Amino acid sequence: MHKLFVKTRNVKNFIGLMNNLIDKSNEVPKMGLIYGDPGLGKTQTAVWWATNNDAVYVRAQNKMTCRWLLEKIVYELGESPSRKMADLIEQCITHLRLKPQIIIIDEVDYLINRHRIVETLRDLHDLTGVPIVLIGMQEAKTKLGKYRHLYDRISEIIEFKPFSKDDLDVIVEELSEIKITDEAKEIFFEKTNRFRQVIKGISLLENLAKTNGLNKIDVKQVKGLTIEK
Numbered sequence: 577m578h579k580l581f582v583k584t585r586n587v588k589n590f591i592g593l594m595n596n597l598i599d600k601s602n603e604v605p606k607m608g609l610i611y612g613d614p615g616l617g618k619t620q621t622a623v624w625w626a627t628n629n630d631a632v633y634v635r636a637q638n639k640m641t642c643r644w645l646l647e648k649i650v651y652e653l654g655e656s657p658s659r660k661m662a663d664l665i666e667q668c669i670t671h672l673r674l675k676p677q678i679i680i681i682d683e684v685d686y687l688i689n690r691h692r693i694v695e696t697l698r699d700l701h702d703l704t705g706v707p708i709v710l711i712g713m714q715e716a717k718t719k720l721g722k723y724r725h726l727y728d729r730i731s732e733i734i735e736f737k738p739f740s741k742d743d744l745d746v747i748v749e750e751l752s753e754i755k756i757t758d759e760a761k762e763i764f765f766e767k768t769n770r771f772r773q774v775i776k777g778i779s780l781l782e783n784l785a786k787t788n789g790l791n792k793i794d795v796k797q798v799k800g801l802t803i804e805k
Contacts, residue, residue: 577778581624582750584743586612586736590621593732594629594678597707605729606707611716612736615770618711622680631678636686642693649679665696672704684712688719698726738769747771752778754785755792763798777803 583591590610597606610618619635626633632652636645646664647657653671658664672679679700687693701708710720710730717735721727739747744765748756756764764781768774780801781793790797 577753577775577782578751580750581620582747584617584746585740586617586734586743587621589734589736590625593734594625594707594709596732597678597709600707600731602705605701605731606705607701607726607729608707608709608732609717609720609730610709610711610734610736611714613714613738613770615772616736616738617771618736619682620771622682622709622711626678626680629678631680633680633682636681636683638686640686640690640693642690642696645681645687645693646696653677665699668700669703672700672706676704676706678707678709680709680711682711684710685716685719688712688716691723694720694723694726698723698729701729739771739774741765744768744774747774748778751775752782754782754790756781756798757792757794760793760795760798763795764801767798767801767803773803777801 593608593610597608600606610622612618623633625631632649634645634648634652643661643664646661646668650657650664650667650671653668655667655671658667681687681697697708700706710716717733720730745761748761748764764777768777780803781797784790784797785793
C-alpha cells in the first residue's frame with residue numbers, strides 16, 4: 577500500500593477551518609470544533625496537520641484530570657512539566673505567548689463532563705490568543721453547547737461526514753498498489769464506508785493479489801471479500 581496522505585473532502589474542510597482560525601484578527605475568538613462519527617479520519621487528519629504545521633496535538637484519555645491534560649500540553653510544548661498546578665498553567669501561558677502554537681485536543685468527549693478542564697481550556701485561549709481546536713464524536717457539538725462561555729468562543733465548526741463515492745475512488749486510486757477494476761470498486765464501496773474499513777479492504781486485496789499472482793483485482797475477488805466493521 578502506498579504511504580500517502582489522501583486529501584478527501586473532510587481533509588480539505590479541516591484545512592479550511594485551520595486556515596480560517598489562523599487568519600482571524602485578535603479581536604475574534606479562535607476556537608474550533610471538529611466532530612463526527614468514528615472511522616472517518618478525524619484523528620489521522622489532526623495528527624497529519626499538527627505534524628506539518630508545528631501544532632500541539634494532545635489526545636485526551638478516559639478519567640483524564642486537569643493536571644494530566646496540562647502536563648501533556650506542557651510536554652508537547654517541549655518543556656518539563658512543573659509539579660504545582662498553578663505553575664503548569666503559567667508554563668502554558670508563558671510559552672504560548674512567546675511562541676504561539678495551535679493546540680489540538682482530540683477525543684474531547686472524555687473531557688466534556690469535567691467543568692474544570694473546560695474552563696481551563698477557555699482560560700488558555702483567552703490568556704494566550706492561540707487557536708484551540710477540539711475534536712470529538714457526533715454528540716460533542718451538543719454537549720459543548722451546554723458551556724456557553726466556551727461555546728461562544730467557537731467560531732469555526734465542521735462535521736466529518738461519510739465518504740462520498742469520489743472520496744472512496746481517490747483513496748483507492750492513491751493508496752492501492754494493485755489495480756482494482758471499476759466494476760470491482762463499485763462492489764468494494766458497498767462493503768466499506770469508513771476509513772479504517774477502506775484501508776483494511778485494500779490491504780486484504782493486495783495480499784490476495786500477491787498470494788495468487790494477480791496483476792489486478794476484479795469483481796470475483798471483491799465479492800468474496802469480508803471486511804470487519
